Amino acid sequence: MRVLAIQLNQPGDAILTTPALRWLMQQGHEVHAMVQPISAELLRTMDGLAGVHPLPRGSFQVSRDIHRWNFFRAVHFDWALVFSRCSERPALWAWLSRAPQRSALLNENFPKLLRPLRMINQWRRYPAWPVHVVEQHLALAGANAEEAAQSRLEYTPAVEAIGWHAEWLREHGLTSQGYLHFHLTARWPSKCWPVGHVRTFLQRAQKELACPIVVSTGPAEFEKQYAAQSLDGLSVAVTEIGTLAPHQLGAIIAGAGAFLGMDSMPMHLAAALQIPGIALFGSTNADQWGPWRAKIEVIRTPDAAQRMAAIAPELVVERLRSLEALGVK
Missing domain, CATH: 3.40.50.2000 (Glycogen Phosphorylase B;)
Structure with missing residues (x-):
């Protein structure tokens, strides 16, 4: 499967997604990451990622975003995952990826008016919110508890x-x-x-x-x-x-x-x-x-x-x- 992992929170949060990214790659998936620019710099040294796509937080540029949308359409993603609490912007990019499966952890604050649009069509409710956010990411990706127990954060300086x-x-x-x-x-x-x-x-x-x-x-x-x-x-x-x-x-x-x-x-x-x-x-x-x-x-x-x-x-x-x-x- 071609997977688009979306994490538009702070750069530290991108490091917290690395165990889930690694687990997805170990399952044989082709994994791309859409993250903030600083996060993109940090993730580019992670071996195995098929692509790292920087998206400045809070910015909108028509030509750049149309180019990215066309690129995503050409990739033919099978699955888009939104890590951390899902808001409107990452949900929109999950939908624009045209992946038939678009998953995120349930966010009660996600605007109710947008839910019928099904930008996210698989809301996952993790049963134990107090657990570490890394475990939440791994659960969303599909790892079981035993597999999650073997996970580690990853980072290597350039x-x-x-x-x-x-x-x-x-x-x-x-x-x-x-x-x-x-x-x-x-x-x-x-x-x-x-x-x-x-x-x-x-x-x-x-x-x-x-x-x-x-x-x-x-x-x-x-x-x-x-x-x-x-x-x-x-x-x-x-x-x-x-x-x-x-x-x-x-x-x-x-x-x-x-x-x-x-x-x-x-x-x-x-x-x-x-x-x-x-x-x-x-x-x-x-x-x-x-x-x-x-x-x-x-x-x-x-x-x-x-x-x-x-x-x-x-x-x-x-x-x-x-x-x-x-x-x-």
């Missing part, structure tokens, strides 16, 4: 990024697996630590952890401003504030001795790469969205009202001290 990372290590006097990578931010400010917590953590970690600290953020303006406030007057080994391409970020994560981050795409990359570390979770349900079968410990907020502010920097340093990859002074 060859060019690996070469870039070797030069980056030399430039900064670092060694592979010899630094802590702290990705400060997530896509949403509510998922980030308070600035004061970041400063306390860095001051204490540099005294107690026997390794240099590399600090990074994404390119969004709020992330750069947040980093400027968090790092003001502090000295860390390396800062990469909004400067990294996706695979460069992946290569830095792959070369780290340990990782610290929020509920974010970099956290899922670290999970896929089996890098030990810690992920900080506030209001997000870590049982559904946390690191999947990884070496990453989740520290959840003990107070839902305070969210990230309730996670003490001292606790995070203590947990990091226990990681053999870091050692202590």
Whole structure:
């Protein structure tokens, strides 16, 4: 079968689809993925995919979309799957693919006025919504519980990024697996630590952890401003504030001795790469969205009202001290 897998959520969510994509390929299907542009960059290093088709989120361009529609018609897809909660846009592309079978997990919020159009003609109700989203993807694809138990996230940095990372290590006097990578931010400010917590953590970690600290953020303006406030007057080994391409970020994560981050795409990359570390979770349900079968410990907020502010920097340093990859002074 020719399968079109549609995942138009955040790039981290695309990494969470990789076990289902791999399972579909193992069944002998020809698998294509339609994802956001950053997700497309990350998935292009996944061997076996027949095609990766980037679609910018929230954009509509007539000539581009007509060209894509004509391409999909020529492929003759047999099955379109929409991963994560299905909204109008991915449902429309499932329908435009002309696949006779169009599946998605049941979304009670999908507009009732559009349901008679049957853009999705197979709504699947997964019996245990609290389970991890990776298990939901695998169930939609058709994997049973035993097969799902063997699944793993997949991600490999691009060859060019690996070469870039070797030069980056030399430039900064670092060694592979010899630094802590702290990705400060997530896509949403509510998922980030308070600035004061970041400063306390860095001051204490540099005294107690026997390794240099590399600090990074994404390119969004709020992330750069947040980093400027968090790092003001502090000295860390390396800062990469909004400067990294996706695979460069992946290569830095792959070369780290340990990782610290929020509920974010970099956290899922670290999970896929089996890098030990810690992920900080506030209001997000870590049982559904946390690191999947990884070496990453989740520290959840003990107070839902305070969210990230309730996670003490001292606790995070203590947990990091226990990681053999870091050692202590």
